[in-house]
Amino acid sequence: MARRTGATSERIVGAAVRLFAAKGFDATTVQEVVDAASVTKGALYHYFGSKDDLLFEIYRSLIGRQMADLDRIVAAGHDAATTVRHILVSLVETTAESVDETAVFVREMHRLDADRMASFRAERRRYHETFRAVVEQAQEAGEFSSAVPADTAVLIALGVVNQLPTWYRPDGPKSPSRLGEEIADFILAGLRPERPDVRA
Amino acid sequence: MARRTGATSERIVGAAVRLFAAKGFDATTVQEVVDAASVTKGALYHYFGSKDDLLFEIYRSLIGRQMADLDRIVAAGHDAATTVRHILVSLVETTAESVDETAVFVREMHRLDADRMASFRAERRRYHETFRAVVEQAQEAGEFSSAVPADTAVLIALGVVNQLPTWYRPDGPKSPSRLGEEIADFILAGLRPERPDVRA
DNA sequence: CCTCAGGTACCGACCGGTCGGTATGCTCAT
DNA sequence: ATGAGCATACCGACCGGTCGGTACCTGAGG
Numbered sequence: 145m146a147r148r149t150g151a152t153s154e155r156i157v158g159a160a161v162r163l164f165a166a167k168g169f170d171a172t173t174v175q176e177v178v179d180a181a182s183v184t185k186g187a188l189y190h191y192f193g194s195k196d197d198l199l200f201e202i203y204r205s206l207i208g209r210q211m212a213d214l215d216r217i218v219a220a221g222h223d224a225a226t227t228v229r230h231i232l233v234s235l236v237e238t239t240a241e242s243v244d245e246t247a248v249f250v251r252e253m254h255r256l257d258a259d260r261m262a263s264f265r266a267e268r269r270r271y272h273e274t275f276r277a278v279v280e281q282a283q284e285a286g287e288f289s290s291a292v293p294a295d296t297a298v299l300i301a302l303g304v305v306n307q308l309p310t311w312y313r314p315d316g317p318k319s320p321s322r323l324g325e326e327i328a329d330f331i332l333a334g335l336r337p338e339r340p341d342v343r344a
Numbered sequence: 345m346a347r348r349t350g351a352t353s354e355r356i357v358g359a360a361v362r363l364f365a366a367k368g369f370d371a372t373t374v375q376e377v378v379d380a381a382s383v384t385k386g387a388l389y390h391y392f393g394s395k396d397d398l399l400f401e402i403y404r405s406l407i408g409r410q411m412a413d414l415d416r417i418v419a420a421g422h423d424a425a426t427t428v429r430h431i432l433v434s435l436v437e438t439t440a441e442s443v444d445e446t447a448v449f450v451r452e453m454h455r456l457d458a459d460r461m462a463s464f465r466a467e468r469r470r471y472h473e474t475f476r477a478v479v480e481q482a483q484e485a486g487e488f489s490s491a492v493p494a495d496t497a498v499l500i501a502l503g504v505v506n507q508l509p510t511w512y513r514p515d516g517p518k519s520p521s522r523l524g525e526e527i528a529d530f531i532l533a534g535l536r537p538e539r540p541d542v543r544a
Numbered sequence: 545c546c547t548c549a550g551g552t553a554c555c556g557a558c559c560g561g562t563c564g565g566t567a568t569g570c571t572c573a574t
Numbered sequence: 575a576t577g578a579g580c581a582t583a584c585c586g587a588c589c590g591g592t593c594g595g596t597a598c599c600t601g602a603g604g
Contacts, residue, residue: 152553168454170370174590185591186555195590251451254368291533296526303507304500311499326496333491334533352579373563385565386581395564 153191155181160198165244165309169199169252199252200260206245207267209238214274224282228335229328231275235305236324240312247309272298279335288335301331353391355381360398365444365509369399369452399452400460406445407467409438414474424482428535429528431475435505436524440512447509472498479535488535501531 159180163172174195178188192198217230239246256264279294304327312323359380363372374395378388392398417430439446456464479494504527512523 166454168370168452170368171455173588184555186593187553189591190552190554251454252368254451255371289533292526292530296523297530299511300500300504300527300530303510304503306510307503307507310506311503323496326492327500330492330497330500330534333489333536333538334530336533374565375563384581387579389565390579 152181152183152187156183156188156191157198157201161202161244161248164199164202164248164252169195169248169255196255196257199248199255202245203249203253203256203264206238206242206249207264209242210235211267211271213238214271218274218278224278224285224287225332225335227278228332229325231278232301232305232328232331233321233324236308236327237320239305239308240314240320240323243309243312243314246306250306250309272302275302282335286337289337291338292334297331297335300334301327352381352383352387356383356388356391357398357401361402361444361448364399364402364448364452369395369448369455396455396457399448399455402445403449403453403456403464406442406449407464409442410435411467411471413438414471418474418478424478424485424487425532425535427478428532429525431478432501432505432528432531433521433524436508436527437520439505439508440514440520440523443509443512443514446506450506450509472502475502482535486537489537491538492534497531497535500534501527504531 156177160172160177163176163180174185174188177198178185181188188198192201213234214231217227217234220227220230222230253261253264276294276298279288279297282288283290283294318326356377360372360377363376363380374385374388377398378385381388388398392401413434414431417427417434420427420430422430453461453464476494476498479488479497482488483490483494518526
């Protein structure tokens with residue numbers, strides 16, 4: 145039947161993600177990847193220049209999706225609380241459906257060479273700054289409490305999500321959206337302005 | 345396995361931690377470790393049975409310290425909010441002063457063999473359960489909000505700390521205790537009993 | 545219709561280098 | 575002299591990457 149272009153390279157990436165997540169990048173041999181993908185080394189090196197390229201490809205697609213989600217949500221122009229909620233739920237959802245990618249990403253990003261590390265840092269910084277700007281503006285407008293610096297709040301929120309692969313189980317009792325809501329609740333509680341009649 | 349702790353074996357572990365944190369466990373050769381520690385392979389294999397033993401030694405000492413702190417704090421028998429605050433500040437402090445150990449730990453724990461993985465999971469579970477029990481009892485007593493499950497709250501709190509090595513810089517503007525306080529503030533805000541009519 | 549040139553996708557045996565681990569022996573302190 | 579504490583030389587397995595080759599498709603020329 146008409147095989148779609150990229151079917152093979154996608155099988156390779158898929159196998160690589162699974163193995164890297166389970167055993168780590170260095171502990172996984174190229175041979176294991178091609179065996180799991182039912183191809184040979186020739187095929188892998190036909191599509192990818194190196195084992196590192198394979199790793200980078202995994203990051204690229206994950207970061208790309210997350211950045212697109214973030215931009216879309218912020219552009220929607222809701223109020224700060226709603227925006228933060230949407231960001232977190234969306235982030236938890238994509239993280240949950242890409243646990244392996246995220247686990248690999250969190251554990252092995254330090255393996256990137258200088259160039260790629262720089263481009264990765266730039267992307268992450270942009271994500272961080274965009275998120276922080278939302279929180280900061282809401283703090284200035286009095287919509288959020290300023291008790292905790294915007295920076296710290298964002299660091300906490302993103303830290304939680306990055307750590308998610310270590311404990312999230314797809315067959316657990318909570319759906320990703322439910323989890324996202326819970327986490328959003330928690331973060332928003334920390335940002336809720338104290339009301340005049342509330343004693344500290 | 346490590347025998348008596350002497351100056352040499354400590355130098356070896358110290359060098360290993362630094363290198364593992366900087367380059368990753370697999371990417372670091374034992375030759376690099378012994379060079380950095382100014383000893384030879386003979387010395388390393390005199391004290392440690394394998395490269396993996398070295399890794400495990402790093403975990404053991406870190407987990408040991410953290411469990412001891414936790415037990416001490418809980419045993420002090422303060423009220424829930426104070427206990428949670430102490431736990432988090434103490435955890436952030438030891439994590440900050442052992443950033444390398446924590447980074448290695450978070451990134452490479454999956455490399456443990458079955459036995460050690462089991463013993464590690466047991467320790468972590470005990471930490472988690474102890475922490476959760478504090479939160480849960482306070483929720484039942486009405487001291488904390490039950491809006492978010494105790495489980496999730498603990499997962500968030502520990503997630504933040506585990507992620508800390510990726511962004512914490514010892515030469516940054518905030519001291520570890522200050523950071524610990526900020527994080528504790530944030531977590532406690534999420535656990536503060538809600539007032540009527542609050543809407544997200 | 546057939547042929548052949550050229551391009552893409554893939555195969556798999558092989559290589560150079562590396563790395564964890566070991567064998568052996570020396571040197572002190574006890 | 576005996577064992578702890580190390581040094582040095584070395585090994586065998588393994589791994590990322592290569593490279594000559596194959597199979598198939600496409601399309602132009604005959």
